Amino acid sequence: MAAPRSDRSPWNWLLLIPIAIPLIPALYNADEPRLFGIPMFYWLQLAFIVLGVTTTTVVYRMTRSGR
Numbered sequence: 001m002a003a004p005r006s007d008r009s010p011w012n013w014l015l016l017i018p019i020a021i022p023l024i025p026a027l028y029n030a031d032e033p034r035l036f037g038i039p040m041f042y043w044l045q046l047a048f049i050v051l052g053v054t055t056t057t058v059v060y061r062m063t064r065s066g067r
Contacts (some may be wrong), residue, residue: 011062018052 021027028044035043 007063009063011059014055015053018048018055023050032062 022045024046028041031039035039
C-alpha cells in the first residue's frame with residue numbers, strides 16, 4: 001500500500017506571492033514608466049503572469065516526490 005501523500009510543505013507558502021502582489025493597487029496605479037510605448041499597467045499585468053508561472057514552477061519542483 002502506498003504511503004499517504006502530505007501536501008504540508010513550507011514551499012506551498014510561496015504560492016501566496018502571485019496572489020497577493022497583484023492585489024496591491026499602488027504597484028500599478030501609474031501610466032509611467034512606459035515599456036516600448038506600452039503603459040505600465042499593461043506590461044505589469046504580463047509581469048504578474050510570469051511571476052505566477054515562475055513561482056508555480058519552483059513550488060512544483062521543490063515539492064514533487066523523488067522518482
